[in-house]
Amino acid sequence: MHEYSVVSSLIELCEEHVQKNNAIKIEKIVVGIGQRSGMDKSLFLSAFETFKEESKVCRDAILDIVDEKVELTCKKCGYIFIPDKIEYGICPQCKSSNLEITKGRDMNLLSLEMIGEDQ
Ligand SMILES: [Zn+2]
Numbered sequence: 001m002h003e004y005s006v007v008s009s010l011i012e013l014c015e016e017h018v019q020k021n022n023a024i025k026i027e028k029i030v031v032g033i034g035q036r037s038g039m040d041k042s043l044f045l046s047a048f049e050t051f052k053e054e055s056k057v058c059r060d061a062i063l064d065i066v067d068e069k070v071e072l073t074c075k076k077c078g079y080i081f082i083p084d085k086i087e088y089g090i091c092p093q094c095k096s097s098n099l100e101i102t103k104g105r106d107m108n109l110l111s112l113e114m115i116g117e118d119q
Contacts, residue, residue: 006039011052011055018057024057024114024115024116028064029063029109030111031064031109031110032068034106035070068103069103069104070082070105072091076091076098077094079092
């Protein structure tokens with residue numbers, strides 16, 4: 001399942017951050033999941049619950065998931081906008097349909113709360 005591989009790389013990323021910041025473990029993780037990522041929030045959450053048991057730094061972490069809206073960029077005029085409907089794809093400025101999804105297609109790590117050695 002896609003969610004499992006994404007969660008596994010998320011945990012790797014968290015471990016890297018902990019090392020870089022000389023922290024001990026992670027308290028809270030906030031991720032944004034794009035509306036067009038094709039990922040299921042509850043599956044993502046249950047994958048995280050499974051994976052975090054095996055990670056020293058993420059074991060006690062809380063995962064918060066935020067919806068990330070789709071953002072489109074017009075390839076013709078460069079206009080960036082958030083469409084009302086996901087399927088709707090015409091540039092409001094120049095009416096071109098040559099659009100690219102520039103946000104909302106994947107998972108982004110938005111913030112991490114870590115516990116350091118002196119806390
Ligand atoms: Zn345009």
